[in-house]
Amino acid sequence: MSDLTELVLQYFDKSDEADTLQLAEALKEDHPKKLLVINAEQRVTKRLELTDEGKDILTNGSHEAQIFNAVPKNGIPQDQLMSVPNSNIGFSKAMQAGWITIDKAAEGGPKVLRKVESIKDEVQIILEKIHKQDLSDVTETQMSEIKRRKLVAEVKVTSYLVSKGPDFTLKVERYENELTPEMIASGSWKTREFKQYNFDALGVMPPSGHLHPLLKVRSEFRQIFLELGFSEMATNKFVENSFWNFDTLFQPQQHPARDAHDTFFLSDPATASKFPMEYLEKVKDVHEKGGYGSQGYRYEWKLEEAKKNILRTHTTANTARTLYALAMQTPFKPGKFFSIDRVFRNESLDATHLAEFHQIEGVVIDFGLTLGDLMGFMNEFFKKLGIQKLRFKPAYNPYTEPSMEVFSYHEGLHKWVEIGNSGVFRPELLRPMGFPEGVTAIAWGLSVERPTMIKYKIDNIRDLIGPKVDLQMVYHNPLCRLEKSVS
Ligand SMILES: N[C@@H](Cc1ccccc1)C(=O)O
Known part of the structure; x- marks a missing residue:
């Protein structure tokens, strides 16, 4: 017995019937076609079967014959015949038959007497023929009489006509699903049959539209900014x-971040x-000589370096463009801006790093904004995300002074986790753009991936982005259940 035959029999040991597709799944067979090596066609036929009364007559004779047999040669008082079963029908039928x-x-x-020597119990004979399903010499009149007397009934019988299918084979083989390195190494791929x-194939129909978790978290952040x-x-x-x-962010041209190890440079157009x-x-000028109270970096600033095309390494590049456009407007107008978009870094990839990720960036510009405003604002902003405990750690960014890394206490991990970077933009950045003295800006940036991974308990970023995305995670985020907070 082949493995598959055994599996099929085991399956039917536990269940009465099977849809071939379900069966294929239960047996982990590659394709239901393998199971369709035989065809089964359902047929419904009609058959006559004896009713209980009919069965009784088959064994004991017709009611009229029983009456006849109960009458001895020299007769019997009529009232004594009444003990014979079904005596009423039997008596009148026997009278009719003479x-x-x-x-x-x-x-x-009154006394009952035999009128003939012997009888032939035709009803019993016909029922015997019906019982043996041999209807060849039963006449239509006989049949309709038997049916009228409800001695037979018509029953439906369902059966299957089983025949060999086009793929019929006695050898059930498995198709290969994947070409593996082992098959290539051993050369066995040459003889294997591939699925x-x-x-x-239509794939699984989603019950509604769904947001990828990153998009969902993005829309939640966006909502907070808009509010x-x-x-x-x-x-x-x-x-x-x-x-x-x-350069506009006062990042010196020798800064290690501007190295090909950290940044993707374009070759065309370069x-x-x-x-x-x-x-x-x-x-x-501000790089070379300083100004606005700064002494600058005191190196020779090169246009060729500034011209180089790259994939943006942070969305702060957009902040610079936005602030420059704002500075062009007079008189000065305070502003609050945000963006959530993709950035690129030439990093070595691992479970928590990809060469691209999404940044959330915010900036507020007005007269006299201070570190206190930044810390107060951070507390409010993260509170809306359900993050209560914050800590700030002094840090360094070329474009902000002071700069602070933001940490939040992660209840699940029982530790402080870095969630963002922030600072007060330097005058070396704002003043060359044309902002008047006294205007300051507070700004911060964070990744979308980190809060998303914490929220969805994902510890490998490749489960979130790329071909190995866990679709179940997406299916659990239907559009209609868009939540307002990230925790
Ligand atoms: N650009 C910084 C984030 C940041 C934005 C604005 C101010 C300070 C820091 C980063 O990529 O990490």
């Missing part, structure tokens, strides 16, 4: 140049050419 007669004038009451692709009156910055430029990504020249000169 088998018996009645002597009403007999002494001691065909099913281009008609706080922030405007969304345009973030459609994945390709940025070094000028906006680094450089950008359009810059606001007046502003560019001011940026160059």
Whole structure:
């Protein structure tokens, strides 16, 4: 017996019937076709069966025959015949058939006498034929009489016509699903049979539209910013140049972040050419000589370095562009801006790092904003996300002073987790743009991936992004259940 035959029998040992598709699944068979090596066609036929009364007649004879047999040669008083089962019908049928007669004038009451020597019990004979399913010499009149007397009934019988299918084989083989390195190494792939692709497969129908967890968390953050009156910055430029990504942010041209190990540089087009020249000169000056109370970096600033096209390493490049556009407007107007979009870093990939991720960025600009405003604002912002305990740690960014890393206490992990970076923008950044003295800006950035991984308890980022995304996680986030908070 083949393995499959055994499995099929085991399956039927536990269940009465099977849909071939379900059976294929239960048996882990590659394709239900393998199980369809035989065809089964359902057929419904009609058959006559004896009723209980019919069965009784088959064994004991018809009612009329029983009456005849109960009459001895020299007759019997009529009332004694009444003990025979079904005597009423039997008596009248036997009278009709002319088998018996009645002597009403007999002494001691009416007496029943035999009229013939012997009888032939036709009803019993016909029922015997029906029982044997041999209806060849049963006449229509006989049949309708038997049916009228309800001695037979018509029953439906369901059966299956089983025949060999086109793929019938006595050898049930398994198709290979995957071409493995072992098959290539051993050369066994040459003789194996591979499963065909099913281009008609429809996949699982989702019950409703779903958001990827990253999009869901993104929409939750977006909602918080909008509730706080922030405007969304345009973030459609994945390709940025070094000028906006680094130089405008007072990041020196020798800074390690501007190295090919950390940043993706474009080869075609390798450089950008359009810059606001007046502003560019001011940026160059502040790097080389300083100003606005700063002594600058005191190195020779090079335009070629600023021209280099890159994939933006942070959305702070958009903040720089947005603030520059705001500075162009007079008189000065305070502003609150945010963006949530993708950034790229030339990092070595591991369970928690990818070469691209999403940043949430916020900036508030007005006269006299201080570190206290930043800390107060951070507390409010994270409270809306359900994050209560915050800690700030002094840090360094070329564009903010002071700078602070933001940590939150993670109840599940029982430790402080870094959730963002923040600071007060330097005058070296704001003043060359043209903002008046006294205008300051507080800004912060965080990744979308970190809170998402914490919320969905994902410890490998590849389960969140890329071909190995756990679809169940997506299915559990139907659009209609969009929640307002991230925890
Ligand atoms: N650009 C910083 C985040 C940040 C934004 C704004 C101010 C301070 C820090 C980062 O990529 O980590």
